[in-house]
Amino acid sequence: MTEVKVLLFDVFGTLVDWHGSIAREVHGVLGAQGIEVDGAAFATAWRDQYQPAMEEVRSGRLPFSKLDVLHRRNLDVVLKDFGLDRVDEATRRHLNHAWHRLEAWPDVTPGLSRLRLKYRLAPCSNGNISLMADLARRNDWHWDAITGAELARDYKPKAIVYLTAAAAFDCAPQEAMMVAAHSSDLAAAAAAGLRTAFIARPDEHGPGIGETEASVPVDLSAASLLALADRLGCR
Amino acid sequence: MTEVKVLLFDVFGTLVDWHGSIAREVHGVLGAQGIEVDGAAFATAWRDQYQPAMEEVRSGRLPFSKLDVLHRRNLDVVLKDFGLDRVDEATRRHLNHAWHRLEAWPDVTPGLSRLRLKYRLAPCSNGNISLMADLARRNDWHWDAITGAELARDYKPKAIVYLTAAAAFDCAPQEAMMVAAHSSDLAAAAAAGLRTAFIARPDEHGPGIGETEASVPVDLSAASLLALADRLGCR
Numbered sequence: 002m003t004e005v006k007v008l009l010f011d012v013f014g015t016l017v018d019w020h021g022s023i024a025r026e027v028h029g030v031l032g033a034q035g036i037e038v039d040g041a042a043f044a045t046a047w048r049d050q051y052q053p054a055m056e057e058v059r060s061g062r063l064p065f066s067k068l069d070v071l072h073r074r075n076l077d078v079v080l081k082d083f084g085l086d087r088v089d090e091a092t093r094r095h096l097n098h099a100w101h102r103l104e105a106w107p108d109v110t111p112g113l114s115r116l117r118l119k120y121r122l123a124p125c126s127n128g129n130i131s132l133m134a135d136l137a138r139r140n141d142w143h144w145d146a147i148t149g150a151e152l153a154r155d156y157k158p159k160a161i162v163y164l165t166a167a168a169a170f171d172c173a174p175q176e177a178m179m180v181a182a183h184s185s186d187l188a189a190a191a192a193a194g195l196r197t198a199f200i201a202r203p204d205e206h207g208p209g210i211g212e213t214e215a216s217v218p219v220d221l222s223a224a225s226l227l228a229l230a231d232r233l234g235c236r
Numbered sequence: 237m238t239e240v241k242v243l244l245f246d247v248f249g250t251l252v253d254w255h256g257s258i259a260r261e262v263h264g265v266l267g268a269q270g271i272e273v274d275g276a277a278f279a280t281a282w283r284d285q286y287q288p289a290m291e292e293v294r295s296g297r298l299p300f301s302k303l304d305v306l307h308r309r310n311l312d313v314v315l316k317d318f319g320l321d322r323v324d325e326a327t328r329r330h331l332n333h334a335w336h337r338l339e340a341w342p343d344v345t346p347g348l349s350r351l352r353l354k355y356r357l358a359p360c361s362n363g364n365i366s367l368m369a370d371l372a373r374r375n376d377w378h379w380d381a382i383t384g385a386e387l388a389r390d391y392k393p394k395a396i397v398y399l400t401a402a403a404a405f406d407c408a409p410q411e412a413m414m415v416a417a418h419s420s421d422l423a424a425a426a427a428a429g430l431r432t433a434f435i436a437r438p439d440e441h442g443p444g445i446g447e448t449e450a451s452v453p454v455d456l457s458a459a460s461l462l463a464l465a466d467r468l469g470c471r
Contacts, residue, residue, distance in 0.1 A: 069406070121369060130404040134356060134380040145369040146382040151404065169365040169386065171304070 007170045009125035011181035014205040017103035026099040050075035055156040065154040067129035073097045101135035112226025115235040121145045125166040158189030184216040196220045242405045244360035246416035249440040252338035255279050261334040285310035290391040300389040302364035308332045336370035347461025350470040356380045360401040393424030419451040431455045
């Protein structure tokens with residue numbers, strides 16, 4: 002692995018507990034308005050709209066739009082599906098911004114600190130730059146740059162997103178390693194020529210609902226970013 | 237200034253002493269090969285090629301190319317002009333990378349640390365992402381994101397570069413403040429709707445050769461980033 006120069010990170014699920022964070026926010030924010038809602042079910046339903054919304058952009062039917070815009074459109078759909086059309090505009094805006102306030106898994110902040118000692122680090126997420134910057138502030142991460150969908154103006158798993166991220170660091174694809182908790186993300190990164198590391202997040206979609214091991218060939222697998230740092234000799 | 241959310245920084249001249257750094261590198265690297273050269277004159281000549289090269293992109297005659305690529309083309313021109321065609325390829329590559337090793341003015345690292353307490357911070361430079369990331373590592377800066385030419389795929393002073401940087405932080409133009417040592421940069425930022433802060437760098441192009449005050453209207457002027465932090469209440 003000596004020629005890997007930059008580690009590129011998937012964020013939703015890999016670095017942050019989007020399901021738990023969104024479930025808590027939705028339950029809390031709507032609960033304070035006297036609206037009882039199953040936060041976990043709402044989080045899952047919101048996320049279920051994620052891939053179809055991005056596919057509109059990937060297919061060329063929609064010009065590139067930041068994920069915040071897609072999230073908001075999806076939120077309106079889910080509120081309607083949950084019979085919550087009465088939720089007001091200010092609350093919708095606040096809820097949409099919950100994606101900027103996601104909590105990291107406990108190993109992530111200390112893991113990134115160690116990985117930073119030997120590698121350039123950047124998110125390569127479908128989240129927009131401001132969302133990534135807010136998550137970094139909240140969770141005390143120090144990125145070298147923010148790469149991903151907004152830089153490439155397209156969405157993963159299209160190859161251009163991974164290749165644009167590697168090129169931003171003047172790296173050939175094989176000098177960049179994609180780190181993710183999703184086999185589909187890693188399969189696409191590998192097809193684009195990148196190295197890959199799988200991180201197990203068995204509770205990503207709620208307790209016991211997440212990938213425990215990669216279903217595709219990867220260069221490395223680890224149970225956490227701290228374990229990845231050990232494997233990569235970052236102490 | 238309470239509505240300013242992000243500070244965008246020019247880098248060459250404003251944050252780093254490109255002239256002194258390049259002069260030292262050129263003198264040292266070529267000197268070690270027995271080639272005597274006036275480093276300061278060489279640095280000035282190299283920089284003189286900067287605007288014409290970017291104009292090729294701004295005008296649409298050349299597709300967007302990273303500044304590293306333009307710098308390299310310009311280096312070859314200047315070496316020829318200095319009668320140094322004999323300089324080998326490895327040395328040219330090393331010299332071109334000198335732009336990734338520029339030294340910050342002494343106030344910059346502590347100034348950015350203080351400004352970070354209240355504002356999102358990003359470079360909005362014509363330098364490419366890897367160049368910005370390398371300067372940040374070298375000088376211990378912590379950016380929220382790297383904006384600028386590579387994100388906008390065009391060069392300052394075109395409005396799209398400033399507007400893309402503000403939009404990356406979900407800011408209206410007036411919520412972003414451009415910080416620069418060059419009146420031309422600030423005039424263009426102001427024309428795009430941004431706030432502006434002038435930093436005096438009287439020695440930018442060598443001792444006594446630099447702007448001591450803005451020649452255009454600006455929102456703030458300061459003698460250093462520490463003075464700017466004072467003015468903006470970042471203690």
